[in-house]
Amino acid sequence: MTVRDVLLYITLVLNVVSMIALIAGILMHSGRGGGLSDMFGGGGGAALGSTAAERNLNRITFVLALVWIFTLVAVSFFLDAI
Numbered sequence: 001m002t003v004r005d006v007l008l009y010i011t012l013v014l015n016v017v018s019m020i021a022l023i024a025g026i027l028m029h030s031g032r033g034g035g036l037s038d039m040f041g042g043g044g045g046a047a048l049g050s051t052a053a054e055r056n057l058n059r060i061t062f063v064l065a066l067v068w069i070f071t072l073v074a075v076s077f078f079l080d081a082i
Contacts, residue, residue: 008078015071018064025061030054 008075011071011074011078014017014027015068015075018068022061022068025057025064027055029061044051
């Protein structure tokens with residue numbers, strides 16, 4: 001087992017974990033109203049705009065999407081080198 005193989009496996013694990021977390025993060029977003037804020041009983045302030053929880057969820061989802069894209073590109077480079 002070479003260093004490239006170890007990096008490939010680590011990248012694959014990061015890719016799968018970020019993919020599952022990205023799916024969970026997207027499903028927690030609000031549709032037309034509600035979402036994460038309604039899930040925990042804060043539905044009264046939904047008309048006032050996005051809450052801090054929604055803004056943080058947007059940021060986390062964006063970072064997870066970036067991690068997923070970068071690991072996908074890295075896996076393609078590792079598999080191309082084989």
